[in-house]
Amino acid sequence: MKKLNTLSLLGAVLLLTVVTGQARLNAQESSVLKRLAAAGDLLIAREVDTEIPVDGSSRVWNKAKAYKIPIISQFSVAPRVKTLDRSELTVRVLYNDKEIGLRLSWKDRTVDENVAATERFGDAVAVCFPMTYGNGERLPYVGMGDGEQPVNIWHWKAAWQADIDRGFQGVAETYVNRMPLTTPVLYASGPEAGAPISQQKRATPAENLMAAGFGTLTSTASAGLRAQGVWQKGFLKKGAWRVVLKRPLSPRGHGVDIDVAKGLLPITFATWDGGGSQRNGTKSITRWRFIQFAGKEIPAVSLRTISTGFSQADVERGKRLVDTLECIKCHNLPGAAAAKDVGTDLRFTGAIFRVDYLIDSLKHPNQVVVPAPRYFTPATGLSTMPQYAPEDVNEQDFQDMATYLRTLQ
Ligand code: HEC
Numbered sequence: 001m002k003k004l005n006t007l008s009l010l011g012a013v014l015l016l017t018v019v020t021g022q023a024r025l026n027a028q029e030s031s032v033l034k035r036l037a038a039a040g041d042l043l044i045a046r047e048v049d050t051e052i053p054v055d056g057s058s059r060v061w062n063k064a065k066a067y068k069i070p071i072i073s074q075f076s077v078a079p080r081v082k083t084l085d086r087s088e089l090t091v092r093v094l095y096n097d098k099e100i101g102l103r104l105s106w107k108d109r110t111v112d113e114n115v116a117a118t119e120r121f122g123d124a125v126a127v128c129f130p131m132t133y134g135n136g137e138r139l140p141y142v143g144m145g146d147g148e149q150p151v152n153i154w155h156w157k158a159a160w161q162a163d164i165d166r167g168f169q170g171v172a173e174t175y176v177n178r179m180p181l182t183t184p185v186l187y188a189s190g191p192e193a194g195a196p197i198s199q200q201k202r203a204t205p206a207e208n209l210m211a212a213g214f215g216t217l218t219s220t221a222s223a224g225l226r227a228q229g230v231w232q233k234g235f236l237k238k239g240a241w242r243v244v245l246k247r248p249l250s251p252r253g254h255g256v257d258i259d260v261a262k263g264l265l266p267i268t269f270a271t272w273d274g275g276g277s278q279r280n281g282t283k284s285i286t287r288w289r290f291i292q293f294a295g296k297e298i299p300a301v302s303l304r305t306i307s308t309g310f311s312q313a314d315v316e317r318g319k320r321l322v323d324t325l326e327c328i329k330c331h332n333l334p335g336a337a338a339a340k341d342v343g344t345d346l347r348f349t350g351a352i353f354r355v356d357y358l359i360d361s362l363k364h365p366n367q368v369v370v371p372a373p374r375y376f377t378p379a380t381g382l383s384t385m386p387q388y389a390p391e392d393v394n395e396q397d398f399q400d401m402a403t404y405l406r407t408l409q
Contacts, residue, residue: 009171013226029300033298035309036290040289041290042264042292043292044096045292045293045294047094047293050101052094053244054101054246056105056228056230060094061092061094063094064094065092066092067091069090069286070087070088071106071270071284072284072285073085074282075345076345077143077372077375081278084348089106091094095260097246100247100258102245104242105240105241106125107234107240109238110239121274122272123157125269125270126153126155127153129266130145130149130151133265134264134299136328138356141213141355142268142287142288144212144214145213152255152256153211154209155206155209156243157187157205158241160202160205160206161227164202169387175409204222205220208220208251213371220255223248223251223254224247225246227246230242230356263304264291266288267290267291285355286351309355313399313403313405315400316404321397321400321404322404322405325388332346332347334347344375347408348409353405353406359402361385362388365386365387366382366383
């Protein structure tokens with residue numbers, strides 16, 4: 001009888017391990033996970049035994065929990081939008097043994113899908129993943145990664161979707177009454193060169209991109225990426241886009257190799273409102289978040305470098321330090337503009353940067369240097385941000401300042 005009890009106890013522990021999937025996490029690691037969930041930074045992917053539908057209206061999508069992610073205009077570096085926009089992106093994630101899929105929805109009053117004129121821009125959405133993750137690596141810089149931490153971006157474009165759904169909308173199709181071109185060959189250089197944006201026949205409305213910092217964005221073959229986007233007219237003319245992006249876990253070609261056994265998969269999002277002339281760096285962005293694969297164990301190592309904040313940090317003290325160290329000389333801060341426009345805008349840092357990045361930026365300004373004019377000295381490539389000496393600014397000071405900056409959103 002006793003033996004049976006021990007056995008059933010063992011069975012119960014095993015069952016619990018399988019169900020919760022967190023056998024190897026100690027109390028501290030489990031609390032990191034809890035704090036990530038509490039901060040809205042954890043997106044749980046639901047496992048399905050069917051194929052992931054590329055059709056966003058499929059009921060299979062209702063199985064996944066919907067997460068609402070605040071998304072805010074990129075404001076730290078030029079070019080920026082004139083007025084700051086805050087909105088929300090609703091995200092659902094599904095996976096099976098072969099694929100991962102995301103369904104993204106966001107409000108957009110107008111459909112901007114014709115980009116035939118130079119002053120017209122299309123609506124778009126993108127997700128971004130680090131190429132290497134899960135072994136305690138630092139997260140890539142939120143804007144297109146960096147030299148040490150390259151990223152893979154899946155970019156759905158309304159204009160490409162329209163090309164597929166309604167046929168190619170080029171200059172000739174848009175301006176039907178235009179003067180005929182006498183030398184059409186001159187205008188065919190894009191398609192002839194195989195430029196991805198000039199293609200008239202598309203297999204997919206999403207582009208698979210690789211990047212390792214600003215100005216390094218490279219289009220590659222689709223790697224099996226599939227997508228479908230639909231604009232739905234809502235009540236009172238308030239419409240919304242609903243876009244599905246899905247890809248095999250292992251890419252067929254360039255792209256992140258997603259291994260569900262690695263635990264948390266870092267992800268970040270961006271949207272572009274074509275009607276608001278948004279393109280390239282003028283877009284809305286979010287800070288890094290993490291996909292957790294429901295039912296799969298999370299190895300402790302994947303949580304190692306994720307910081308959710310510092311328990312001993314003092315926000316008020318952090319604000320006072322930011323004042324005394326005169327960060328305002330270079331950075332915009334709430335209520336005051338920078339003396340000289342030589343640093344990034346810090347007024348909304350908490351919405352787009354994690355506390356890990358903020359503390360790294362303060363301690364090691366040269367780890368990721370935002371490569372905009374005046375942000376670095378061209379001769380050395382070094383950041384103009386001062387490197388504070390340990391005798392002037394200690395660990396506690398850095399933690400307090402980073403925690404204060406984290407509250408700015
Ligand atoms: C002499 C000008 C200067 C001063 C003073 C300065 N910074 Fe910076 N800082 C910069 C520049 C330029 C960058 C962007 C280049 C880079 O990535 O290092 C930057 C980057 C940053 C970043 C990263 C933000 C991003 O968009 O990537 C943070 C956070 C930051 N500074 C905080 C501070 C704080 C807090 C202080 C005061 C303790 C301060 N800075 C003082 C010039 C300055």
